[in-house]
Amino acid sequence: MKRSRFVVAVAAVALLSGCAGVGNKGGDSAGGSTPGAAPTGALKIMGFGGEDEVGQSRIAAFKAAYPSVKVTNNKGDFDAQQFLTALASGNPPDLVYMDRNLIGTYAKKGAILPLEDCISGQKVDTSQYREAAMKSVTLAGKVYGIPEFYIVTTNLVDASSLQKAGVAVSDIQTKDWAALKATTAKLFKRNGNKLERIGFDPKLPEYFPLWATANGATIIKDDGAPNLNDPKAVEALAYTLDLVNSQGGWTTFKSFRDAFDIFGEKNPLSAGSVVAFPMENWYVNVLRDFIGQGLKLDSTAFTDHDGKPVSMVGGSAWAIPKGSKNPDAACAWAKTMTDQATWMKAADARIAKVKEDKSFFTGLFTANKPADEAIRTKYLTDVPDPGFKRAIDNFYATLDSAVALNPSPAGAEIDAAWRSAVTRALAGQPAQQALDQAQKEAEAAFSKANGNG
Amino acid sequence: MADRSLLQRREGRAAYLFIAPWIIGFLVFTAGPMVASLWLSFTDYSLVEPAHSVGTANYQQLLADPRVAKSLANTFVYAALFVPLGTVVALALAMLLQRIGRASGFFRTVFYLPVMTPAVAAGAMFLLLLNGQRGLVNQVLGWFGVTGPNWTTDPAWLKPSLALVSLWTVGGSIIIYLAALNNVPRQLHEAALLDGAGPVRRFVSVTLPMISGALFFTIITHTIAAMQMFDQAYTMFYGPQQKSTASDESLVYMVYLFQNAFEFFKMGFASAMAWLLFVIILVITVIQVRVGNRFVYYEGGSTR
Numbered sequence: 001m002k003r004s005r006f007v008v009a010v011a012a013v014a015l016l017s018g019c020a021g022v023g024n025k026g027g028d029s030a031g032g033s034t035p036g037a038a039p040t041g042a043l044k045i046m047g048f049g050g051e052d053e054v055g056q057s058r059i060a061a062f063k064a065a066y067p068s069v070k071v072t073n074n075k076g077d078f079d080a081q082q083f084l085t086a087l088a089s090g091n092p093p094d095l096v097y098m099d100r101n102l103i104g105t106y107a108k109k110g111a112i113l114p115l116e117d118c119i120s121g122q123k124v125d126t127s128q129y130r131e132a133a134m135k136s137v138t139l140a141g142k143v144y145g146i147p148e149f150y151i152v153t154t155n156l157v158d159a160s161s162l163q164k165a166g167v168a169v170s171d172i173q174t175k176d177w178a179a180l181k182a183t184t185a186k187l188f189k190r191n192g193n194k195l196e197r198i199g200f201d202p203k204l205p206e207y208f209p210l211w212a213t214a215n216g217a218t219i220i221k222d223d224g225a226p227n228l229n230d231p232k233a234v235e236a237l238a239y240t241l242d243l244v245n246s247q248g249g250w251t252t253f254k255s256f257r258d259a260f261d262i263f264g265e266k267n268p269l270s271a272g273s274v275v276a277f278p279m280e281n282w283y284v285n286v287l288r289d290f291i292g293q294g295l296k297l298d299s300t301a302f303t304d305h306d307g308k309p310v311s312m313v314g315g316s317a318w319a320i321p322k323g324s325k326n327p328d329a330a331c332a333w334a335k336t337m338t339d340q341a342t343w344m345k346a347a348d349a350r351i352a353k354v355k356e357d358k359s360f361f362t363g364l365f366t367a368n369k370p371a372d373e374a375i376r377t378k379y380l381t382d383v384p385d386p387g388f389k390r391a392i393d394n395f396y397a398t399l400d401s402a403v404a405l406n407p408s409p410a411g412a413e414i415d416a417a418w419r420s421a422v423t424r425a426l427a428g429q430p431a432q433q434a435l436d437q438a439q440k441e442a443e444a445a446f447s448k449a450n451g452n453g
Numbered sequence: 454m455a456d457r458s459l460l461q462r463r464e465g466r467a468a469y470l471f472i473a474p475w476i477i478g479f480l481v482f483t484a485g486p487m488v489a490s491l492w493l494s495f496t497d498y499s500l501v502e503p504a505h506s507v508g509t510a511n512y513q514q515l516l517a518d519p520r521v522a523k524s525l526a527n528t529f530v531y532a533a534l535f536v537p538l539g540t541v542v543a544l545a546l547a548m549l550l551q552r553i554g555r556a557s558g559f560f561r562t563v564f565y566l567p568v569m570t571p572a573v574a575a576g577a578m579f580l581l582l583l584n585g586q587r588g589l590v591n592q593v594l595g596w597f598g599v600t601g602p603n604w605t606t607d608p609a610w611l612k613p614s615l616a617l618v619s620l621w622t623v624g625g626s627i628i629i630y631l632a633a634l635n636n637v638p639r640q641l642h643e644a645a646l647l648d649g650a651g652p653v654r655r656f657v658s659v660t661l662p663m664i665s666g667a668l669f670f671t672i673i674t675h676t677i678a679a680m681q682m683f684d685q686a687y688t689m690f691y692g693p694q695q696k697s698t699a700s701d702e703s704l705v706y707m708v709y710l711f712q713n714a715f716e717f718f719k720m721g722f723a724s725a726m727a728w729l730l731f732v733i734i735l736v737i738t739v740i741q742v743r744v745g746n747r748f749v750y751y752e753g754g755s756t757r
Contacts, residue, residue: 080715080716081711081714081715084500084501084715084718085500087500087501088500088501105718109499109501109502109718110501110502111500111501193600194586195586250606251585251603251606251607251608252585252586252603252606254603254606255584255585255586255587255588255603255605255606256586256587258580258584258586258605258606259581259584259586259587259588322501412716412717413717416716416717420701423699423700423701424701427608427700
């Protein structure tokens, strides 16, 4: 019987934790406790897939450098339930790989440890990592994560559809919002209640921070306080809502979007289902496989009203959980996986793969700045497709100016608050009202997280 | 005399040995965790830090948090849609199965198979089928000139969609109903026929009372399962791809409980939520038993 299976599972975990985990003592800082000595022993990793050549080559690099560390990695993306139950049962992984925007919350809760000892003990050069990435793993002056990839955004365009509609590539721009709305209307196609083509997809709700930032708002302040109903943020939400509403309205729009096969031959750009949208850099590596099937990609920069490229930064980080039994090896792993020499090996592996596939390199975007530049100079010499070249160049152009949301002890709640506000707004609530409510919820969570609640 | 009591004792011991696996399982996996969660519900346990007692703060929070009420309301609506629908559909399919005769073994298996598919896979598949723009369901409706709704994105249709998807797993009830239908004494039907009763009359006056025990049992278990709906709702509306776009209309109670436990680090509050649900289900079940006993016919039972 299915009865109370879940309640039981939750409670079982709680019981276990009652016996073993609660009160589990963790150090104040992790890694590097024995300076100079090479780490040994077992290293248990959670949240890391790493199955492609970029992952595999770096795993090999670590194993070659630290042959006496026995690595076990239960592959798969970070799963909060899996991680927290492991932690509560007193059996946490030694190292965890998670999205950088989770770091603030996990650090505040004490689930992951500050890395001062790791950084000083193993001489991790944090100046090699991009500032925006470091910022997102730093809470109250302490570093809690070693940043890995660097995900940025630019506009990708289906040039064939655009050409057929008689619209210039330069019309796909975010500098002049009124003009973008007109362009969108020109490109949008429907047949009765069925959508045939989205003109420009603003990517709500997930890209709300990007639009707010491009409009000049800072939705999480430097001290981690939420600022969700900033007039500039409200304006950005109202504008993007309007883009969605003028293209069939949310429920239809989303249904249409849900049916996309993002990774397949019928991906939205190849199939002509979307003419343009802001998209992340990894996607060009997916799209490249469909050039032969007629995809004509083009790209423009996603900019603010002054024409300056704007992008949010995403990506993951390595963090050491409270109760990690081998913080030294964990620190060595985080350091090795993200240093320039290892990234070069990853690029070598990617190039080998690209050659084998008779394809071309679309760039490797890491949080390690010197590594990125070295890879770009060495390998990104020949992009035979001019549209792809423009896209790759646009991604690179955002790297130095891209920003991350400020970390906050109430990061998870602020995130939940704006997402739910955008969803409510998409369902019909006015932008101002939705964000006012979100701000109220987020403020309450923030003040509670700071111990004032 | 002494021999008999020895035998009794020995048999008693054997009996306990036989049910020991269940008793151990119950204590370790059900009773123990329930006690632990009751204790946790009075603490601020976050899964990371040691638990501190907070008195009844979590229970007060249940009243203060509007999303608790919202998710409960969603769950009630879902249960009110699914339980009657599931019962009628399962009974209808069971009656068809009963008439089928020779190939019944085959169809019995086929109808039960969906129960064996993982709920996550079923949820993902139905997201495609029910897609408002390109899904098969709306395409078929379109052949008959019906414009189907945006099942999976229109807030008004989220709970009906969830109820429809849940029909996928009524196989268990079908088997129970089929067994019950086969147990209805043929002579009762014959007697009713001789008295000139039509098919509807026979169904209402003979079949329904005779299978009322099975109906009653499935309605109670369906209600409990519906109140605890989690996996399909989570896959369909809170999976990795949907997470950021989930409407509050699809927030069922267990999903919100899960979010509190594992996304917001509020295991204490989540435990209090679990106990509230337990009490609600208990109350509903007691009412159902009270009301049900008036209508249920128990063979060999005392006259009620």
